[in-house]
Amino acid sequence: MSELHDKKIEYLEVTANRIRELIIDTLLEAGSGHSAGPLGMADIFTALYFHVLNHNPKKPQWLDRDRVVLSNGHICPVQYVTLALAGYFPVEELKTLRKLNTRLQGHPHRGALPGVETTSGPLGSGLSQAIGMALAAKLDKKKYRIYCIASDGEHDEGNFWEAVMFAGKNKLNNLTLIVDRNNIQIDGYTEDIMPLEPFREKYEAFRWNVLTIDGHNIRDFVDAINEAKAIYEKPTVVIAHTIPGKGVSFMEGDYVWHGKPPNKEEAKKALSELRTLGRRIESEHQ
Amino acid sequence: MLNEQLKLNQKIFDKDVEMKPTRDGYGEGLVILGEENQNVVVLSADLTESTRAEGFAKKFPERFFEIGVAEQNMATIAAGLGISGKIPFISSYAVFSPGRNYEQIRTTIAYNDSNVKIAGAHAGISVGPDGATHQATEDMAIMRVIPNMKVICPCDSIETRKAIIAAGKMWGPVYVRFGREKSPIITTNETPFIPGKAEILWNPPIDGKKADVAIIGCGMLLYNALIAAKELEKENIGTVVINSHTLKPLDEKTILATVDKTKAVVTVEEHQVAGGLGSAIAELLAKKLPAPIEFIGMQNTFGESGKPNELIQKYSMDVESIKNAVRKVLKRKR
Numbered sequence: 001m002s003e004l005h006d007k008k009i010e011y012l013e014v015t016a017n018r019i020r021e022l023i024i025d026t027l028l029e030a031g032s033g034h035s036a037g038p039l040g041m042a043d044i045f046t047a048l049y050f051h052v053l054n055h056n057p058k059k060p061q062w063l064d065r066d067r068v069v070l071s072n073g074h075i076c077p078v079q080y081v082t083l084a085l086a087g088y089f090p091v092e093e094l095k096t097l098r099k100l101n102t103r104l105q106g107h108p109h110r111g112a113l114p115g116v117e118t119t120s121g122p123l124g125s126g127l128s129q130a131i132g133m134a135l136a137a138k139l140d141k142k143k144y145r146i147y148c149i150a151s152d153g154e155h156d157e158g159n160f161w162e163a164v165m166f167a168g169k170n171k172l173n174n175l176t177l178i179v180d181r182n183n184i185q186i187d188g189y190t191e192d193i194m195p196l197e198p199f200r201e202k203y204e205a206f207r208w209n210v211l212t213i214d215g216h217n218i219r220d221f222v223d224a225i226n227e228a229k230a231i232y233e234k235p236t237v238v239i240a241h242t243i244p245g246k247g248v249s250f251m252e253g254d255y256v257w258h259g260k261p262p263n264k265e266e267a268k269k270a271l272s273e274l275r276t277l278g279r280r281i282e283s284e285h286q
Numbered sequence: 287m288l289n290e291q292l293k294l295n296q297k298i299f300d301k302d303v304e305m306k307p308t309r310d311g312y313g314e315g316l317v318i319l320g321e322e323n324q325n326v327v328v329l330s331a332d333l334t335e336s337t338r339a340e341g342f343a344k345k346f347p348e349r350f351f352e353i354g355v356a357e358q359n360m361a362t363i364a365a366g367l368g369i370s371g372k373i374p375f376i377s378s379y380a381v382f383s384p385g386r387n388y389e390q391i392r393t394t395i396a397y398n399d400s401n402v403k404i405a406g407a408h409a410g411i412s413v414g415p416d417g418a419t420h421q422a423t424e425d426m427a428i429m430r431v432i433p434n435m436k437v438i439c440p441c442d443s444i445e446t447r448k449a450i451i452a453a454g455k456m457w458g459p460v461y462v463r464f465g466r467e468k469s470p471i472i473t474t475n476e477t478p479f480i481p482g483k484a485e486i487l488w489n490p491p492i493d494g495k496k497a498d499v500a501i502i503g504c505g506m507l508l509y510n511a512l513i514a515a516k517e518l519e520k521e522n523i524g525t526v527v528i529n530s531h532t533l534k535p536l537d538e539k540t541i542l543a544t545v546d547k548t549k550a551v552v553t554v555e556e557h558q559v560a561g562g563l564g565s566a567i568a569e570l571l572a573k574k575l576p577a578p579i580e581f582i583g584m585q586n587t588f589g590e591s592g593k594p595n596e597l598i599q600k601y602s603m604d605v606e607s608i609k610n611a612v613r614k615v616l617k618r619k620r
């Protein structure tokens with residue numbers, strides 16, 4: 001990981017906003033898919049793929065690459081757009097999302113698209129797979145790291161906590177879990193559907209190193225990732241507080257945007273808001 | 287021609303045939319049951335609107351339980367409710383329930399003989415753009431092989447409503463599967479529905495043409511089967527189309543009586559050809575009345591993203607594929 005100077009932060013913020021615009025374009029073209037989660041995670045995906053990860057988009061199978069396991073597969077539009085911009089496949093191909101014969105399946109499928117490490121969509125089983133990869137890395141004495149991205153809603157699944165318990169017990173310090181703490185799931189707000197709080201304390205009780213950040217602050221996120229690398233006796237979870245639908249006023253914070261795409265009108269409005277946001281980012285860095 | 291006694295939808299062959307998702311019938315059936323019986327309770331795993339459990343949840347909030355994204359917990363909580371005199375319906379997508387929570391269903395619901403009804407929404411590849419992870423194509427197989435479990439796959443939203451009401455009134459574990467997409471209305475409110483009783487939807491015309499092939503299906507693909515039957519008549523091929531909505535217990539009597547005449551069968555289901563309706567028919571015929579069978583369904587592959595009709599065509603479950611299967615099985619007849 002290179003140094004995170006101001007110019008780089010500006011570049012990452014601008015890229016994240018470009019990713020948000022492309023998420024809107026891609027979802028509009030697809031006609032179905034999820035809006036809120038992907039927009040909320042654009043900053044973190046940008047920071048991961050354009051700063052944190054040790055990877056090579058031209059060699060997606062490179063054995064020593066860091067692994068990204070997307071557990072909450074429904075937010076794949078943000079991963080697909082980020083992978084395309086990072087050079088894993090042509091940006092043009094984003095137009096094929098969810099269409100017949102596409103490599104961009106509605107939920108990510110291993111082997112279908114370069115950069116997708118495992119199939120997901122059914123919730124709650126990503127962390128266990130990341131653990132499997134972390135164990136394999138240790139057996140092979142490899143230095144690469146495993147980053148698992150998971151949602152708050154999928155913590156309802158028993159499988160998730162079985163994995164949390166195992167990683168804590170086995171001190172998997174090559175594993176970093178990033179939780180999209182956006183407080184929504186399908187039927188409503190997480191604290192109404194199935195309360196997760198006190199969330200931080202749950203992880204601490206399961207022997208994890210817990211870092212809580214603003215998921216839209218790229219510097220905080222990168223600092224957390226660096227701290228995770230320095231902790232040897234525990235796996236680290238970065239609880240990233242995000243705003244679902246981030247950047248689009250009428251989507252922000254509203255769970256009804258969990259699983260639907262914008263229509264033409266809404267997309268137009270969203271894109272105009274995002275362009276304004278883009279100009280603000282640039283002026284802030286003047 | 288359509289079996290007049292069944293009072294099927296007379297507009298079924300019209301271009302503008304009414305379409306409705308079968309899951310709507312789940313929602314309607316639950317509300318009717320809820321009004322009739324205080325012991326009916328509904329559980330949902332964070333999919334209340336899209337499985338259509340919502341109507342019940344709004345009307346009977348004290349008998350509705352939001353479980354969160356936790357299908358294994360949902361099945362086992364329902365097992366406890368069922369053992370305690372309640373009639374729980376558990377609602378999710380079929381890949382997750384009965385997919386993810388298979389063993390919980392096997393032991394705590396079926397082996398316990400707990401009075402739980404499992405509602406599997408978004409079954410089959412007609413789920414469409416969500417892709418293979420969300421398209422349940424093995425659910426009927428895994429439910430059919432469990433002792434004590436009954437399995438029903440209704441053909442339209444009206445039949446789904448009747449199946450849900452019937453499931454609520456019969457004792458023991460029942461699995462009912464339905465789809466996401468709008469599909470043609472085949473039956474009417476007057477069409478009889480008895481679990482375990484298959485219905486003959488279509489007969490060859492009486493004017494001397496014999497019954498050459500039995501097309502036995504379940505679910506919304508029966509619409510394609512009926513179109514195929516109608517078109518095949520122009521080729522002088524007579525078919526009997528059977529709605530075998532209940533896979534278990536199978537209506538052996540109706541199936542054997544028909545196959546005794548046709549001596550050839552095509553099975554049609556939006557499911558793997560292994561383990562589902564086709565297999566159930568093959569098991570029966572191998573034992574009692576061996577006959578050549580062609581199987582329409584998923585041929586040992588996963589689905590993918592796409593529009594429902596594109597996928598039905600790509601995976602050879604469209605009208606043309608059914609017609610080809612009928613022609614093929616005819617040639618195999620001795």
Ligand SMILES: Cc1ncc(C[n+]2csc(CCOP(=O)(O)OP(=O)(O)O)c2C)c(N)n1
Nearest residue numbers: 037121122123151152153184185186258332
């Ligand atoms: C095992 C399983 N059960 C149910 C679903 C259906 N489902 C898809 S997303 C979702 C909501 C989960 O909440 P979260 O991931 O926090 O959603 P977001 O914040 O992205 O809106 C559910 C229940 C699923 N994908 N997998």
Ligand SMILES: [Mg+2]
Nearest residue numbers: 152153184185
């Ligand atoms: Mg969430």
